[in-house]
Amino acid sequence: MDKNYIGVGSNLLILSLISRKDMYGYEIIKNLELLSENVFQFKEGTLYPILHRFENLGYVKSYFKTAENNKERKYYQITKVGLKQLEDEKAQWEIFKASVHRVLDTHHYEFE
Amino acid sequence: MNSNEFDDYIKNVLNQIAFVFEHKKIKRELMSHLLDLRDEYAEQGLENLEITQRVIEDMGDPIAIGKELNQIHHPIIGWLWWISRIVVVTMLIYCILFVGSKFVTHQLANRFVSDQDFDINQFMWGLGDSERIALLNQDLALTINLNDGILLIDRLIQTQEGTIILLYQENHSFDIFQLKDRTFNLRTYAQLHVGDEIFVAQSDGLLTYDHWRILIYKNVPLEYSQLELKYKQVSETFEKVLR
Numbered sequence: 001m002d003k004n005y006i007g008v009g010s011n012l013l014i015l016s017l018i019s020r021k022d023m024y025g026y027e028i029i030k031n032l033e034l035l036s037e038n039v040f041q042f043k044e045g046t047l048y049p050i051l052h053r054f055e056n057l058g059y060v061k062s063y064f065k066t067a068e069n070n071k072e073r074k075y076y077q078i079t080k081v082g083l084k085q086l087e088d089e090k091a092q093w094e095i096f097k098a099s100v101h102r103v104l105d106t107h108h109y110e111f112e
Numbered sequence: 113m114n115s116n117e118f119d120d121y122i123k124n125v126l127n128q129i130a131f132v133f134e135h136k137k138i139k140r141e142l143m144s145h146l147l148d149l150r151d152e153y154a155e156q157g158l159e160n161l162e163i164t165q166r167v168i169e170d171m172g173d174p175i176a177i178g179k180e181l182n183q184i185h186h187p188i189i190g191w192l193w194w195i196s197r198i199v200v201v202t203m204l205i206y207c208i209l210f211v212g213s214k215f216v217t218h219q220l221a222n223r224f225v226s227d228q229d230f231d232i233n234q235f236m237w238g239l240g241d242s243e244r245i246a247l248l249n250q251d252l253a254l255t256i257n258l259n260d261g262i263l264l265i266d267r268l269i270q271t272q273e274g275t276i277i278l279l280y281q282e283n284h285s286f287d288i289f290q291l292k293d294r295t296f297n298l299r300t301y302a303q304l305h306v307g308d309e310i311f312v313a314q315s316d317g318l319l320t321y322d323h324w325r326i327l328i329y330k331n332v333p334l335e336y337s338q339l340e341l342k343y344k345q346v347s348e349t350f351e352k353v354l355r
Contacts (some may be wrong), residue, residue, distance in 0.1 A: 026144070026145045044173060045142075046177070053183045064140065071144065072144055074140065074141040
């Protein structure tokens with residue numbers, strides 16, 4: 001898939017995942033791959049600048065947690081501000097989606 | 113953290129990030145991800161060397177990632193946050209020391225000391241030894257910078273009659289031959305503010321014991337919520353005296 005599409009929607013996708021449950025970086029990437037049936041394949045490292053930016057902006061809060069197998073992971077949790085941002089991005093996405101459809105589906109052109 | 117095959121990769125990332133306080137956290141996070149990837153490939157039965165290569169390739173260019181992270185963890189914002197925390201903590205400590213412990217000495221001190229009890233010489237020799245004095249001694253460690261030295265306001269004592277006694281020391285700098293007049297008079301320039309009232313020191317004493325001096329304020333009301341010591345920078349005045 002053209003990487004340009006990813007840029008547009010990545011905030012939306014990542015926030016959406018985190019809003020369902022707290023997740024750590026590797027988990028987010030794997031879930032993106034699974035849920036999108038491998039259409040969305042992030043380069044692993046590019047995720048972290050995005051997550052850290054989210055935290056700076058207050059969309060998410062992070063904490064370290066050690067699992068039973070002594071693996072330590074940094075989890076991200078969505079905040080109220082993040083939820084609001086998610087709603088805004090969802091709305092923008094709907095507008096974008098509808099506009100694309102309109103252009104694609106219209107066969108009668110006004111401007112000739 | 114144990115050293116492993118991904119240390120160089122992480123070092124390449126961290127080298128791009130100027131704000132060092134975040135380095136540890138970033139290393140933990142990235143290392144955990146690299147190890148998860150390693151486990152994933154290990155399950156597929158690949159060779160160690162190939163695993164390492166694939167993991168690093170999957171993760172991406174460490175320098176590019178580091179540069180982006182550096183943009184986010186901007187040093188100036190980070191340092192400002194740290195400095196503001198230190199300032200707040202310092203101010204809190206100062207407030208607690210000055211206001212909070214005043215309350216304690218107010219409760220304890222007045223029961224034990226009256227003006228008659230306070231004899232300067234006796235007090236000086238008993239400094240730190242007498243239990244009664246220890247109760248109402250309050251270490252202030254308040255430092256005032258003068259142009260040519262430092263003033264240390266060391267202790268504060270309060271008597272039943274409402275007398276407040278401040279002990280201070282001066283440390284002149286570069287005064288090996290003691291050319292400067294050592295009877296510098298803080299009394300004139302230090303005022304005790306209690307609520308709306310202002311108290312000027314009634315007298316001060318020069319003692320030979322370790323260069324301690326005493327300021328005595330009379331009739332300070334015992335019921336107070338806030339005590340403020342104000343002083344003026346005296347460099348100009350000081351020079352006049354010398355001339």
